[in-house]
Amino acid sequence: MSVLFDRIALIGIGLIGSSLAHDIRRLGLTKEIVVATRSADTLKRAEELGLGDRYTTSSADAVRDADLIIVSVPVGASESVAKEIAGSLKPGAIVTDVGSTKASVIAQMQPHMPDTVHFIPGHPLAGTEKSGPDAGFPGLFEGRWCIFTPVAGTAETALKRLRGFWEALGSKVDEMDAEHHDKVLAIVSHLPHIIAYNIVGTADDLETVTESEVIKYSASGFRDFTRLAASDPTMWRDVCLHNRDAILEMLARFSEDLAYLQRAIRWGEGDKIFELFTRTRAIRRSIVQAGQDVDAPDFGRPHALDKK
Amino acid sequence: MSVLFDRIALIGIGLIGSSLAHDIRRLGLTKEIVVATRSADTLKRAEELGLGDRYTTSSADAVRDADLIIVSVPVGASESVAKEIAGSLKPGAIVTDVGSTKASVIAQMQPHMPDTVHFIPGHPLAGTEKSGPDAGFPGLFEGRWCIFTPVAGTAETALKRLRGFWEALGSKVDEMDAEHHDKVLAIVSHLPHIIAYNIVGTADDLETVTESEVIKYSASGFRDFTRLAASDPTMWRDVCLHNRDAILEMLARFSEDLAYLQRAIRWGEGDKIFELFTRTRAIRRSIVQAGQDVDAPDFGRPHALDKK
Numbered sequence: 001m002s003v004l005f006d007r008i009a010l011i012g013i014g015l016i017g018s019s020l021a022h023d024i025r026r027l028g029l030t031k032e033i034v035v036a037t038r039s040a041d042t043l044k045r046a047e048e049l050g051l052g053d054r055y056t057t058s059s060a061d062a063v064r065d066a067d068l069i070i071v072s073v074p075v076g077a078s079e080s081v082a083k084e085i086a087g088s089l090k091p092g093a094i095v096t097d098v099g100s101t102k103a104s105v106i107a108q109m110q111p112h113m114p115d116t117v118h119f120i121p122g123h124p125l126a127g128t129e130k131s132g133p134d135a136g137f138p139g140l141f142e143g144r145w146c147i148f149t150p151v152a153g154t155a156e157t158a159l160k161r162l163r164g165f166w167e168a169l170g171s172k173v174d175e176m177d178a179e180h181h182d183k184v185l186a187i188v189s190h191l192p193h194i195i196a197y198n199i200v201g202t203a204d205d206l207e208t209v210t211e212s213e214v215i216k217y218s219a220s221g222f223r224d225f226t227r228l229a230a231s232d233p234t235m236w237r238d239v240c241l242h243n244r245d246a247i248l249e250m251l252a253r254f255s256e257d258l259a260y261l262q263r264a265i266r267w268g269e270g271d272k273i274f275e276l277f278t279r280t281r282a283i284r285r286s287i288v289q290a291g292q293d294v295d296a297p298d299f300g301r302p303h304a305l306d307k308k
Numbered sequence: 309m310s311v312l313f314d315r316i317a318l319i320g321i322g323l324i325g326s327s328l329a330h331d332i333r334r335l336g337l338t339k340e341i342v343v344a345t346r347s348a349d350t351l352k353r354a355e356e357l358g359l360g361d362r363y364t365t366s367s368a369d370a371v372r373d374a375d376l377i378i379v380s381v382p383v384g385a386s387e388s389v390a391k392e393i394a395g396s397l398k399p400g401a402i403v404t405d406v407g408s409t410k411a412s413v414i415a416q417m418q419p420h421m422p423d424t425v426h427f428i429p430g431h432p433l434a435g436t437e438k439s440g441p442d443a444g445f446p447g448l449f450e451g452r453w454c455i456f457t458p459v460a461g462t463a464e465t466a467l468k469r470l471r472g473f474w475e476a477l478g479s480k481v482d483e484m485d486a487e488h489h490d491k492v493l494a495i496v497s498h499l500p501h502i503i504a505y506n507i508v509g510t511a512d513d514l515e516t517v518t519e520s521e522v523i524k525y526s527a528s529g530f531r532d533f534t535r536l537a538a539s540d541p542t543m544w545r546d547v548c549l550h551n552r553d554a555i556l557e558m559l560a561r562f563s564e565d566l567a568y569l570q571r572a573i574r575w576g577e578g579d580k581i582f583e584l585f586t587r588t589r590a591i592r593r594s595i596v597q598a599g600q601d602v603d604a605p606d607f608g609r610p611h612a613l614d615k616k
């Protein structure tokens with residue numbers, strides 16, 4: 001693979017930032033990776049892991065002379081990063097981000113971006129429930145989608161360059177407007193996380209069922225939810241606060257549907273229940289066919305005999 | 309392993325029944341496995357798979373001279389099976405089941421059981437989202453819990469024999485009363501499935517987000533729910549209808565908690581959101597420590613580079 005950007009600055013070095021570092025290095029996409037994070041401890045860990053060529057706690061320092069800047073911080077920190085780096089950006093540089101909400105990130109960052117740079121909001125739909133610089137790994141983005149939500153007037157050449165970068169990581173790139181992105185993500189990502197956090201909280205609060213019972217018997221369904229509910233609390237708090245309207249809309253629909261199902265359970269309407277439970281199977285099949293999940297039973301979790 | 313029962317009758321040969329067949333054979337726990345199911349097609353498939361030694365569409369025939377009878381049918385079919393087999397049971401036989409709800413199964417089966425047999429309701433907490441005789445595999449029960457909910461007056465010797473059977477499959481056995489079982493399972497299993505079915509239904513019904521978008525971008529959280537929502541619709545309809553009160557109680561608590569979280573999102577109360585999202589992480593850790601889930605990120609799903 002050839003060098004696509006002479007110098008890349010990674011602002012934030014959590015799961016996404018560190019996975020980017022692994023891939024950029026592995027694929028030789030740059031001559032120099034500069035890693036910046038506000039926490040001295042995290043920066044030290046990133047250095048121990050050898051994720052960059054240079055390390056700094058100053059975002060402003062990091063972006064100086066960088067050709068591509070990737071901001072990978074909780075979305076609530078977007079504005080402060082934008083303010084910090086604005087005065088140090090090299091003309092012609094591309095500034096992008098990986099935030100899970102896009103209208104809010106645009107509102108926070110765009111006003112601070114000088115006209116001399118290309119600001120392209122982006123969102124790679126990839127991750128795990130782990131967080132921090134140790135959580136990153138090469139190949140995280142391969143086969144996954146990355147969504148750009150370009151603002152009006154974005155130069156085609158810059159879009160093409162950034163698209164080439166994500167494609168080099170193995171991603172497929174889509175473009176849509178920020179409002180639509182935020183609605184799509186509210187249902188495919190934000191609502192599932194919120195529901196997972198919520199049900200785990202409900203289970204934790206029961207008086208009649210002990211926590212140890214919940215844990216012992218979790219393989220019967222519950223454990224699936226605990227994975228999403230183990231995701232980074234800061235990141236997800238910020239998502240809730242910064243995609244509020246779309247999330248509230250999806251929550252309202254979810255609750256409405258749940259009330260319908262609950263009523264069917266109360267009144268013993270087996271046909272209504274059966275209809276829903278049948279319809280949802282088809283969606284699973286489509287997801288597996290689209291290569292977005294494994295077909296192996298139980299997500300391919302190892303069963304006892306596999307280990308022997 | 310030694311023969312524990314001379315003849316075992318499996319009534320129902322879906323995921324659980326067929327997994328039992330694999331293990332009973334593999335471990336040599338009986339001299340003869342008799343497979344019974346009402347559907348001639350399913351029976352034929354079971355025979356093609358070599359799951360038993362004898363095959364019949366008559367449960368009454370199957371249980372004749374059997375020392376252990378395991379009923380693995382949707383819980384709504386429990387009473388009709390009990391009626392069918394009642395007159396053919398051998399004195400001293402143990403009759404057990406694997407149903408996900410226990411008070412209802414006891415109410416359906418116990419009145420029909422002759423005094424000469426030992427009826428011991430049971431529930432192995434194991435499974436995948438697949439169903440039918442092809443879905444079974446050896447080792448499904450290893451390391452998982454099996455819960456007995458014995459009725460008053462059950463002979464200790466019979467309990468001990470059945471416990472030995474499940475332990476031979478690698479399961480750990482617990483005992484509790486049926487009402488408590490139904491409450492525990494409502495939170496660890498029934499609610500997660502219902503919520504998963506519901507959210508997949510909500511996503512399917514949106515007008516502003518297309519189904520193809522939901523599928524393409526599902527790796528960002530949604531796909532986790534589609535696994536549970538791909539479970540057998542008949543089985544889960546019956547669970548809803550036969551554990552109604554405990555499920556409605558858990559649904560009410562879940563909805564109450566969700567309303568609280570929704571309000572916190574609406575009013576931007578980041579501290580409340582953060583508190584919940586932090587608390588739930590600890591539960592995940594406990595589940596992994598208890599050996600009830602893998603610690604590998606993303607359930608150990610293969611990532612793109614693993615395949616190369």
